[in-house]
Amino acid sequence: MVDCSNKNIHLFFKYVKGELNRKEECLIDRHIQSCEDCLFNFAYVEEIYTKKHLLSSDEKTTFIKYLSDPIWKNELEILSKDIKQKVKQEVKQEIINYLVTNHPQINNNFIDKVDNKPDSKTNLDKNNVIVTPKLKQSKQNIAHKTYSVFFSKNQYLAAVASIVIFTGLSTSIYLMINKVSNQSQPLSIITPSFSPTPINSDSKSFIDTIYSKTINNTSSTNNLYEELDLAINGYLENKDISYLNKAKQIAMQINNKYSDKYGVDLVKYYELAPLDSFDRLSLSRKNMLELLDQPPGDNYKKALEQSLKLEKIFFQLNNKIEFYRTKTITNKLHTMLYNYQSSESITKEGLGFSIDNQYLFLQGYFLLWEAKKLSETSSFEKSEELFQQTIHIGKKINLEDLVTTAKISLSTLYHLNNDDLKCLETVESLLASAKNMKKTRIVALMQIAGLAATNLKYNDLSDQYLKASLELAEEIKKPAYIARSSMFLSLALAERKDFSASEKYYLKSINAISNIEDEKTKSQSLYLALGYYGKAKLLEGDFLQASETYKQALDIMKKLNINNSLQLSQINQGLALASKELKNNEEAKQYFIKATYYANLANESKQKDNCLLSFIPSPCYLK
Helix, strand or coil, X not given: CCCCCCCCHHHHHHHHCCCCCHHHHHHHHHHHHHCHHHHHXXXXXXXXHCCCCCCCHHHHHCCHHHHHCHHHHHCHHHCCHHHHHHHHHHHHHHHHHHHHHHCCCCCHHHHHHHHHCCCCHHHCCHHHEEECHHHHHHHHHHHHHHHHHHHHHCCCCCCHHHHHHHHHHCCCCCEEECCCCCCCCCCCXXXXXXXXXXXXXXXXXXXXHHHCCCCCCCCCCCCHHHHHHHHHHHHHHHCCHHHHHHHHHHHHHHHHHHCCCHHHHHHHHXXXXXXXXHHHHHHHHHHHHHXXXXXXXXXXXXHHHHXXXXXXXXXXXXXXXXXXXXXXXXXXHHHHCCCHHHHHHHHHHHHHHHHHHCCHHHHHHHHHHHHHHHHHHCCHHHHHHHHHHHHHHHHHCCCHHHHHHHHHHHHHHHHHCCCHHHHHHHHHHHHHCCCCCCHHHHHHHHHHHHHHHHHCCCHHHHHHHHHHHHHHHHHHCCHHHHHHHHHHHHHHHHHCCCHHHHHHHHHHHHHHHHCCCCHHXXXXXXXXXXXXXXXXXXXXXXXXXXXXXXXXXXXXXXXXXXXXXXXXXXXXXXXXXXXHHCCCHHHHHHHHHHHHXXXXXXXXCCCCCCCCCCCCXXXXXXX
């Protein structure tokens, strides 16, 4: 428990309710003896749970921001119904008194409707609701003032009671009841740090909610770089100088707006290109753009062969710029195939070329895949820094694809480093602005959100995201995506000890993996599925099956030449644990030695264990 700002509050509730085992309770006991903040927080939580502490007005109205946090929502049941009602009525009366005093325009009818409003905001007739900005602002001012006063007096986080209050009062605080058209929108009483999609709906409506934020889920809107590609393609296909003039205008715009010489120099090349090379250039550019648009998980090995072939063609045609643009694809594919040494040399060469010639467009993509490689082989800090640089370039040149791709990878990086709140915030912000986002990216984002929600113990939200991602993956008929969504669902359910459902989704993931065409991609998916299944079997107590599964995963990793020290450490440790339970003590000893060896290598490269994606059961939620 390193961070003591507020992350241990939910553990204290579990402790008081008797939901932790003895080892976990001892860890908390030792920690609070050395941490004054946590000792104070624990005592306060205990007082609230045992109903010994009477909440002040400040405490009742302070922690509005926690309304959207499912951790706190899950703890509401600790308060009895009579306390909930008493607290809610007290604050309701305080707010009504304030409104009557400070807003004479509010009449008795409004007060009556506030008093008689059902507890659940889902029962409110949304066709009869409008927001009054002035009242909203007044409410926010009250909250801000109370918030400041409270934090000047108290440093602990005991926000549970305030959620009861504000859940019950959701819209009555600053909504006025009037007749409006059917165009009224759902309303929220606050703007939280992130706003998860409602979890009380089935997968279809959940996906529809996300789709409502999109215009077209198949391709990105055109930007200047795409317009440049279209103009050059038109010139090559039609041999019409007007297309080249259009390309020249766009290239000048790119240079003037972004200080990026990529377009200007590319157009210069095509101005001098001989006519007899047009057909070959046109076909090569078409193949290059198809590779760029290829979704993850589809035939990486075959795509790499095509990319290397295109590199040779552009080199022969002396088209250096698109030779290096193709190298960004090659770089990506080497990274996805774990060919890190090849990726590293390409990045070094490509970044040098891009920076020397002031090609921001190419620089951004070389940085992107270098950051991705480092996220798997190096420190979190270095990879995060490169992702942020990539996002900065993407925003500077107004390239949504680059920004979105980097943010998706960055959210994954946050999850892998157990910063799941930051991960969920990043993903939610992307989904909230999912305009024109491809369906494959929506699936990937929902998978990441589901994993983060699982780590945070937001089980309902996790189920919604992962099941919705699976349904959408099946809709677009992408076996690699179906396999991942099923795999993650199986893993999340195993962590909750729902082994029957976990088994069902594991078998579904294996079936989807069998439908992946590319053999290397199939093998990569299979060893991950087996690693997680071994973990599930350890949790279930089926040690013989766990041992056999881990050995299969290890064999595949050897064939693929995957030298991920952290994963190798985890699998060997899982084998050691299973062998020990099966009374194979000598075998267990050998596996423990290997696990320690790989763990030391992982520590040297600063690889960090993930709470959920580890191949062995991990109590890291106590950290």
